[in-house]
Structures are given as structure tokens and as C-alpha cells.
Amino acid sequence: MHIANHAQKLFHSTLFSVAALTTLIGPAQHRAIAQTKLDEGTYKTLLVNVDHRKQISLDGDWHTIIDPYGSGLYTFHNELRKDGYFLNEHKDNTEYDFSKSPTLKVPGDWNTQRELLHFYEGPLWYQRDFTYQKKANQRTFFHVGAANYRSFVWVNGKFACQHEGGFTPYDCDATDLLHDGDNFVVIAVDATRLAEGVPTLQTDWFNYGGLTRDVALVEVPTRFIDDYDLHLVRGTTNQIDGYVHVIGASAGDKVSVSIATPTPTTVEATVDANGRAAIQLYPGGLELWSPDHPRLYKVQLKTGEDTLDDEMGFRTVEVRGTQILLNGKPIFLHGVSIHAEAPIRTGRAYTQEDADTLLGWVKELGGNYARLAHYPHDQRMTRTADRLGVLIWSEIPVYWACHFGDPNTLALAQSQLHEMIRRDRNKASVILWSVANETPNNPERTKFLTTLANDAREYDPTRLITAALLVRTNGMTKIVDDPLGKALDVIGANEYVGWYEHEPSDIAQTKWQIDYQKPLIISEFGADAKFGLHGPADKRWTEEFQANVFTQQLIMLNNIPQLRGMSPWILMDFRSPRRVLPEIQDGFNRKGLVSEKGEKKQAFSVLQKAYKNNGVGKAE
Structure with missing residues (x-):
């Protein structure tokens, strides 16, 4: 589908009605509202530059109801309720009451706000009362910066819109749903992981649920x-x-x-x-x-x-052979990868202080570039990158083993790609759109990702298209020959020599075979270390081991002629349910150069010295 037509279908569709809710998709025993489908009815859009629009913030305390059975939307016979929680009724026979229910802060993930919800992945209802004065010749949109993963919005008991995707914004036209005086909004957010979703079931980051970014009413003229x-x-x-x-x-x-x-x-x-x-x-x-x-x-x-x-x-940004040109001149990207994990408090990052801290560490490293993995980060990150002068790789969460043969999954990926580009296309800092990370190499996946690469290039021909590819190994040779490389402007490659394969002493002897005469970015490398754990340089999990891996990696990377950038994994430790080793990981991926509490490990200084002394990488 031509991307302009695809975008028009996605963002110039019509308002939904509750009666249009259809039956659930998936196994009969799995009735999460995350799988609910709603037919499209009147008008919705996706605004840009919302942070420069007139807004009425709805951030703050919202009443919440945990709903693991989806009871707020379905009867015990799995039929849609006409008297669901979205009506926010106050009758004697009503078995819910938002006004008596506990609150959560918005924006914010629910997992780190209430211990009961730490590992909760399912439906949760948010409700907030507000007053509003309607104005003539004006339209009012209900704006959500991000809600993970599926969300459904009702204003004054009437359905406004739905959205799928946990990291991109959406806007519901609420003009005709609002009235003068007292109003209320109800949002059902479901963080259930779905096999056919984007991302799919397996990730190496924490599935923070909820209204994780700003919520507001945005007022615009009729035109x-x-x-x-x-x-x-x-x-x-x-x-x-x-x-x-x-x-x-x-x-x-x-x-x-x-x-x-x-x-x-x-x-x-x-x-x-x-x-x-x-x-x-x-x-x-x-x-x-x-x-x-x-x-x-x-x-x-x-x-x-x-x-x-x-x-x-x-x-301007472009490629010339194996060079990346910024304003017509070759540049090397000295950077680091970043997850949207909040420093110190942990949880999903969303504040200006979070952005200042994370990108401030990039500048302290001597970096000029950051890979925002593995999904679009809060808009404050790209705004701050514009201000500080940090080049950005921005990525959609097509991650690991997505359902590459499912056209609905492709449509979800295209939607999130479009939303990411539309939001940040006027940010000078963003130079790379990434369509995937570490996906399996097979024809079905290559066709899927080539479609996304072509869509991105058509929608925004001014930037470079990339993806973080897996690298084949033959003995001590790393081979970059993924056929997806044909569709990319810049090749991204993840490798963990010295950690997941071989020993640190083997790193400097590693050779590279790259089948594309295109710029190469080593988009990930690294090793785990717990801050404060010390020992010999060959003892895993210690700061010394991690620092040694970085030292040896820098030697190897300097021997790759077409290397034009690097973003080692990762700036700061981040939560991941996959990381369970007691007393070391404790639920965190420990590959950060900085601990989640802001403590710098030895490898931070190793990379900082290389960047500030131009000890790694050449622009041409």
C-alpha cells in the first residue's frame, strides 16, 4: 500500500461507537481486552508539535481499577457490557466506584507505583474528572503521549478512540463529546503481551504498563x-x-x-x-x-x-560509499545505546529531568550520538537532543521473532513507524530511522522489513534507514551478509564477542567480513557488571571484566575499515524479567556503563577516554 494512502487510512478515520465492538481474536481461553477490535467510525488524527500547542494538562492523580478478567467490558458470558466501567455510573447496584478506588500518578507506569502491580500485565482502568468550557470555532483533542500497550478512551461515557502501540502518541477528536462544566474521561489500558503484537511476546526489557507519558486536552481552531x-x-x-x-x-x-x-x-x-x-x-x-x-x-x-x-x-545527512555525511562532511558517530529507563527512581522515563540526565551522560562520555532503543522514546528526548547536539537513531519495536507472515502485524509495524516519523520528522537530531532489532534471517522476515524500509524512505527521504542485524560467526570471523542489508542505507550490527561468545582475550583477534559497501555501525556490544563488584579482569560480572571487554573491543573496532559509528550496550542498567541471577542481576540487565542509581562503572571511563581522545573510529 502506498504510504500516503496507508497514513490517510490510519489517521483520518472515523470515530468509534461501543456498539461497534466485535468479537475477540485469539484462543478462547484468552479474553484480554488487549485483543478487542473496534470498528472505525468518525474522525481522528495525529497532531504534530503538540508540546507547542495550547493544552489543558490532565496529568496528576487518576482513579484506577485493576481488572484482570476484563469485567469492566465483558459479562461472565463474554458478551460486551452495555453498562461497563466506561459509563462511570453511580447507582446502588453498580459494583465499581472510581471515586472510592485508589489513584495512580499520570504520567507513569503502574508497575513501580504500587507493589501489588509490579508484575501485573493486563487491563487497568483509569478515570479522571475535569471541568471544561467549550469555545466556539474550536476543536478539542484528547492527547495521549503513550499508553502501553492497547488503550481505549471514553469521554463522558461515549467512545472516543482506540490505539495500539506502547510508545507513540495518539489524539482523539473529543469536540462533540465534551460539554460545559463537569466532564470525565475513562481510559482502559491493557499491557497484555500479544504474540501478534509489535513488540511480540519476548523482549529483554520490562513491560511497563499504563499511561506512561503526558495526557492533555489540546485546543486548535476549526482550521x-x-x-x-x-x-x-x-x-x-x-x-x-x-x-x-x-x-x-x-x-x-x-x-x-x-x-x-x-x-x-x-x-x-x-x-x-x-x-x-x-x-x-x-x-x-x-x-x-x-x-x-x-x-x-x-x-x-x-x-x-x-x-x-x-x-x-x-x-543534511546522507551516505557516500561507506561514509556518513553530515552537512556534506564525513562524521563518525561516537555514541551509546539507551533504554527509556528512569535514572534513580527506575520505571519508564518521561520527565525532562530524565532526558537531561540520560543525554547529559552521553555528552559527559564525549559522545555525539545515541541509539534510542528499542522503541520511540518520549519526545523530550529528541527535543533535548536537538538542544544539546546529540545525533539520534530512533527505532520501532520490531524485535526478535515477530509474526512476520501476518499482514496485521505488518500493519501494526507500519502504523508505529508512521507515528514515530510524523512526531519527530522536524527534529534535526534524528538522522536514522531503524525498522528492527535482532530479527531472524529468513525470506518472510526480509520481505516484511524491506517493506518497512521502503515505507520509511518514501515517507521521509531526508534521513537514513537502518536496522540492528544479527551477525554470523565462522570461527573468529564475524560475517555481515544479512540480505536485509540491500534495503538499508546504513548497516547496524550487534555483536557480543567476549561475553556471549569467546573470551575477552579473543576479541582483538576477531576479523570482519562485510558484504556491503555501506557505512557500518556496531549498534551493540558489551558485558554485564554489577556496580561495586570487583575482582580480576577475567572474572565475569565484575567492573574489571566489563572494562576489559570494552578495552579489547576498541582495539578490534579500530580494525574495521568501514566502521562509521558505535553505540555499545548500554548507557544505564535497566529492568528485565529475563535477568534473574540473585545478588547480581536481581531483575536488571547489568550491561550499563552506569547503574540504575547513577553510579558510574569502570567501563564508563574507558569509553570516555576513547571518545574524548578520538581513540576509536574514523569518519573516512
Whole structure:
């Protein structure tokens, strides 16, 4: 399906009704509401640049009901309830009461807020009362930054929309569902892992459930800008092309775009019959964005009563042979991988302090790049990366053994890819869209991921497409010959020589055979160490062992001629139910350079020295 048509189907569909709920999919014994399907009815969209829109925050305390049997939506005969929890009724015979139920903080995962919920994966209902004053000639959207994994929204007892995907935003048009005065919203969030989901059942991170990012009402005029793209044209230093899309516009309506460079530039364009206005302008005195010079400019877009402000940087990224070019010049990506695990408190990261801490450590390392694994992170991360000058690899959670032969799974992956790109396409820091991590090499999977790579390239031709591939081993030779490489601009490769295979003393002798004349990023390498555990450099789990692995890896990596970047695994320890070794892991993946409490391990200094002294990697 052409991605423009695919996007239109996904985001310009119609409002749902409770009566349109269909039967569940999957085994009869598994009746999680995460598998509920709803037919599409009136209008919903996906807004961009929501953090610069007029908002009424709904963050704070929400009343909650744990519902492991899905009783709030189904009768004991598995029939849809007409009097479900979404009505928020207060009758004598009602067997629930949100007002008497405990609260959870939003945003935030439920797992780390209440001990009872630590390992809970299932449906949980959120409810909040709020007051609202409707305004003429205005539309109001209910915005959710992220909810893991499936979520269903009712406003004043009427169904608003649903969303699948735990790491991308969505917006419900609530204009006709709101009324003056007292209102309420009910959201059912189900964190049940699904075999056909994206991600699938098995992951190496914690399945934090809940409303994990900001929730707000967003107000816009009847005619408003819902999407735009402004980018520097490759090979130029001041030509900015793109478009502005306007909802509710008529052909011939005007749109203006202004960029506040030293010589402020404004251009006016005309909306076509599809609500789209082509943009081209040549701002004077434009300074290009780079990690060494993360210059941002105030940008303003206008149409009718709608004005939307942004801060944007302008740069180009491309490949030339085995080089990555930023603004036409070769660059090496000195970086690290990051999970969206909150420092100190743990749980899902979502605050500005989280972003400042995590990306601050990247800068302290001497890094210019971060791989945001294995899903889109909170928008504060990419905003902060823009400000600090950290190049970003952003990824969707097509992870390990997805259902690559299922067209519905492909549609889910395409939806999340579209949502990721649409949200962050105007962030200068983002240079790489990744379509997968460590997937099995077979024709079905290669076709699936090639489709995603082509979709990403068509939807955003200004950035590079990558994926983190598994690497074959033949003796002491690592072979990069995955056929997916044909569809990628940059090859990502994960390897754990010295930890999952061979010994640290073998690392420097490892040879590489790469079947693609394309830039290579070693997207993962590393070893576990518990902070404060010391011993000989050959004793596993110690800081010394981890530091030795990094030291030997740097020697090996310097012998790969086409290496153009590295993002070792991982910046900070993170929770994972797979990591169960008592007194060492205790439920955490310990490959972090920093402990979850912010304590730096010896390997942090090893990598920091290499980065700051340019001791690893060449741009050309």
C-alpha cells in the first residue's frame, strides 16, 4: 500500500461507537481486552508539535481499577457490557466506584507505583474528572503521549478512540463529546503481551504498563495545521523545502512560514485540494545544525486563526560509499545505546529531568550520538537532543521473532513507524530511522522489513534507514551478509564477542567480513557488571571484566575499515524479567556503563577516554 494512502487510512478515520465492538481474536481461553477490535467510525488524527500547542494538562492523580478478567467490558458470558466501567455510573447496584478506588500518578507506569502491580500485565482502568468550557470555532483533542500497550478512551461515557502501540502518541477528536462544566474521561489500558503484537511476546526489557507519558486536552481552531515538514535540501546551505498540511482548509487558502534567521525570511503558499501547501524558502544567514553547533531557530507557521511555533535546526545527512555525511562532511558517530529507563527512581522515563540526565551522560562520555532503543522514546528526548547536539537513531519495536507472515502485524509495524516519523520528522537530531532489532534471517522476515524500509524512505527521504542485524560467526570471523542489508542505507550490527561468545582475550583477534559497501555501525556490544563488584579482569560480572571487554573491543573496532559509528550496550542498567541471577542481576540487565542509581562503572571511563581522545573510529 502506498504510504500516503496507508497514513490517510490510519489517521483520518472515523470515530468509534461501543456498539461497534466485535468479537475477540485469539484462543478462547484468552479474553484480554488487549485483543478487542473496534470498528472505525468518525474522525481522528495525529497532531504534530503538540508540546507547542495550547493544552489543558490532565496529568496528576487518576482513579484506577485493576481488572484482570476484563469485567469492566465483558459479562461472565463474554458478551460486551452495555453498562461497563466506561459509563462511570453511580447507582446502588453498580459494583465499581472510581471515586472510592485508589489513584495512580499520570504520567507513569503502574508497575513501580504500587507493589501489588509490579508484575501485573493486563487491563487497568483509569478515570479522571475535569471541568471544561467549550469555545466556539474550536476543536478539542484528547492527547495521549503513550499508553502501553492497547488503550481505549471514553469521554463522558461515549467512545472516543482506540490505539495500539506502547510508545507513540495518539489524539482523539473529543469536540462533540465534551460539554460545559463537569466532564470525565475513562481510559482502559491493557499491557497484555500479544504474540501478534509489535513488540511480540519476548523482549529483554520490562513491560511497563499504563499511561506512561503526558495526557492533555489540546485546543486548535476549526482550521488548523496538523502536520508539516521543513528540511534543508541536500547539497545546499540555505534551501529549505517541505510542506504544511491543514485540516479544514479549502483550496486556495493561504499558509505562511517564517524562520527567524539574522535576515528573517517569510514565505506564503497556497493550499491545494488535499489541504497541502508546498513550501520553499531561502533564509538568509542560516547556520547549519551539528553536534558541535546545535543551532536552533524560531519557526512560525500560520493559516487563518491558527499559529504554531517551533524551534528547529537545519542540516543534511546522507551516505557516500561507506561514509556518513553530515552537512556534506564525513562524521563518525561516537555514541551509546539507551533504554527509556528512569535514572534513580527506575520505571519508564518521561520527565525532562530524565532526558537531561540520560543525554547529559552521553555528552559527559564525549559522545555525539545515541541509539534510542528499542522503541520511540518520549519526545523530550529528541527535543533535548536537538538542544544539546546529540545525533539520534530512533527505532520501532520490531524485535526478535515477530509474526512476520501476518499482514496485521505488518500493519501494526507500519502504523508505529508512521507515528514515530510524523512526531519527530522536524527534529534535526534524528538522522536514522531503524525498522528492527535482532530479527531472524529468513525470506518472510526480509520481505516484511524491506517493506518497512521502503515505507520509511518514501515517507521521509531526508534521513537514513537502518536496522540492528544479527551477525554470523565462522570461527573468529564475524560475517555481515544479512540480505536485509540491500534495503538499508546504513548497516547496524550487534555483536557480543567476549561475553556471549569467546573470551575477552579473543576479541582483538576477531576479523570482519562485510558484504556491503555501506557505512557500518556496531549498534551493540558489551558485558554485564554489577556496580561495586570487583575482582580480576577475567572474572565475569565484575567492573574489571566489563572494562576489559570494552578495552579489547576498541582495539578490534579500530580494525574495521568501514566502521562509521558505535553505540555499545548500554548507557544505564535497566529492568528485565529475563535477568534473574540473585545478588547480581536481581531483575536488571547489568550491561550499563552506569547503574540504575547513577553510579558510574569502570567501563564508563574507558569509553570516555576513547571518545574524548578520538581513540576509536574514523569518519573516512
